[in-house]
Amino acid sequence: MSLVVVANREPLRQERGRWVPAVGGLATALLPVxxxxxxxWVAWGEKEADAVPRLAHPPEAPRFTVRRLHVPAREVTGSYHGMANRVLWPLAHYFLERVELRRAFYAAYQATNRRFAEAVLEEWTDPATPVWVHDYHLMLVPALLRAARPGARIGFFWHIPWPPPEVWQVLPxxxxxxxxxxxxxxxxLHTPEYVxxxxxxxxxxxxxxxxGQRVRWQGRTIRVEAHPIGIDTARFAQWAAEPRVRERARRIRRMAGTPLVVVGVDRLDYTKGIPERLAAWERLFERYPQWLGQVTLYQIAVPSRTRLPSYRLLKRLVDEQVGRINGAYMRDGWVPVHYLYRAFTPRELTAFYLAADAALVTPLxxxxxxxxxxxxxxxxxxVLILSSLAGAASVLPEAVAVNPFDVDGLADTLHEVLASLADEPGRRRWDARRAALKERVAALDVHRWAERFLASLEGSPVTLAGASPG
Known part of the structure; x- marks a missing residue:
């Protein structure tokens, strides 16, 4: 049975005049499906959607179509940059002080959601085909589709935290x-907590x-389930085995010039806890000076939402922190923080993962x-050091859990982990936990995630309005 996917982001990107699959995220999971x-796939065509409203893919033997929506610039400003990024994103991540309540944002959001729903209805030629709507950009779309086709099978996936009701009370x-x-x-949703x-x-x-985990609403029964998403394990395993990637990992370690290497990889977003992480890195050297010249942090920060003033201020703060730490502790060619403000491909990131003795994944x-x-x-x-406030903590219990707000506690944990990695017997103590983490990641594979959700959606009974709810 065919499928209609509805998401804000396009699954294809232009490269040397050709449309090729986008890297990461939903494209990895759903393009094979x-x-x-x-x-x-119905998506916002960010560039030239008027000129290229549809794409057939793969071009040599098309299997599906990408419907690229043209969204007027003013509507993008209100719906995407406004409602999605300045209202729903901070609210879902508990940053209520960053929520900007503007009725113009919601009006634009309504218009964009209607635009998406109308496009889906145009493309959705077979009512028996399931529709899968994604994320906070398109919360109104499922009900708009339901009103047009009451008997349809519609799924919705929420990819960010779902906060408790007292947080939602902020919104009108x-x-x-x-x-x-x-x-x-x-x-x-990703976790039982969000459910x-x-x-x-x-x-x-x-x-x-x-x-239980069902909601009876307007004569229908809606099921709510945890479906934690994973990564493309086969692709990462392939990259990790490539000789050039492994050589790149060795060069990264040589550039660090220290026995130990730590990596952090994040979008430059206030939810990721980069300033707190850097503060803990600085505190590590204050409290445990024996690590001076012995460990290097590679902090990768991928540019994000650069048009928003709050994100530009965050970049300035991080730039200043890195400069202060390096200025205070740099010696004899050793640089405590290698700060890389740019995007890397997943293959390039694989080299950093191979090079690093520990990863700091500490989102707020x-x-x-x-x-x-x-x-x-x-x-x-x-060793994976992981924020207890990330959804991943619920599916990776063998990671070293930390409170990202506790700068002193994070510095102490870093010291303990680094000390355990300083000799071979200490490293071997992590072997069992590392193996358990790999088993869990294998089970979460992104392709299995997509198939599990669709199997649940297509196996679910649909109760029409007016019928007795199940």
């Missing part, structure tokens, strides 16, 4: 957004009845965090 099943549009999501038959928070939020909706809040899984899967003798 669409190639097998056929169907359509929570009811409308929740009603939009409940247009789906199956709502997926519990979603169900608790549904209890605040007048007329909704929560029964995160829906899942795939860097944690990537490092745990690729590393051969390293």
């Amino acid at each position: 669409l190639e097998r099943r056929g169907g359509t 549009w929570t009811r409308q957004l929740l009603e939009g999501v409940l247009g789906a038959d199956l709502v997926g 519990a928070n979603f169900l608790a939020t549904c209890r605040t909706l007048p007329g909704a009845v929560v029964d 809040r995160d829906g899942m965090n795939l860097v944690a899984q990537e490092y745990a899967w690729v590393t051969e003798n390293g």
Whole structure:
């Protein structure tokens, strides 16, 4: 059976005049599914959508279509840069002080969601085909599709944290957004905690009845399930085995010039905890000066949302921290922090993972965090230090859990981990935990995630309005 995928981001990108699969994220998970099943991916065509509204892929033997929506610039400003990035993103990550409530944002968000729903209805030629809607950009789409096709099978997946109902009370549009999501038959989130928070939020909706992990709403039954997403394990294993990647890893270690190497990989976003991490790195040298000249941090920060003033301020703060740490502790050619402000391909990141004795994955809040899984899967003798506030912590219990807000505690944990890695017997103590993490990452593989969700969606009974809810 074919499939309609609805997501804000396109699954293809232009490279040397050709359209090729995008790297990472949903494209990795769902392009193989669409190639097998056929169907359509509906997305915002960020560039030249008027000129190229549809793409057939693969071009030599098309298996599915990408419908590229043109969204007017003013609507993008209000819906994407406004409602999505300045309201829903900070709210879902518990940064209420960053939420900017503007009615113009919500009006633009409504218009964009209607635009997506209308495009889906144009492409959705077979009502028996399931539709899978993704993420916080498109919360209203499931209900819009349900109103047009009551008997359809619709799934929705939320890729970031779902906070408890008291957080949602900040928004004047929570009811409308929740009603939009409940247009789906199956709502997926990454962790049982997010499922519990979603169900608790549904209890605040007048007329909704929560029964276990089901919500009865308007004569229908909606199931809510945890489906933790994973990585493309086969692809990362292939990259990790490539001689040129392994040579690159050796060069990274030589450039560091220290016995131990630590890596951090993040988008430059206030949710990722980079300033707190750098503060802990600085505190490590203050409290444990024996590590001066013995360990190097590679901090990769991928540019993100650079048009927003808050993100430009964050970059300035991080730049200043790195400069202060390096200025205070640099000696004899050793640089405590190698700060790399640019994007890297997954293959390039694999070399950093192989080179690093430990990874610092310390977001202040995160829906899942795939860097944690990537490092745990690729590393051969390293230790994963992971924020307890990332969704990944619930599926990777063998990682070293830390509180990213506790700078002193993080510095102490770093010292303990580095001390354990300083000799071979200490390293061997991590072998069992490392092996267990690899087993967990293998089980979470992103392709299995997609198939599990779709199997659940397609196996779920649909109760039409007016019928007795199950």
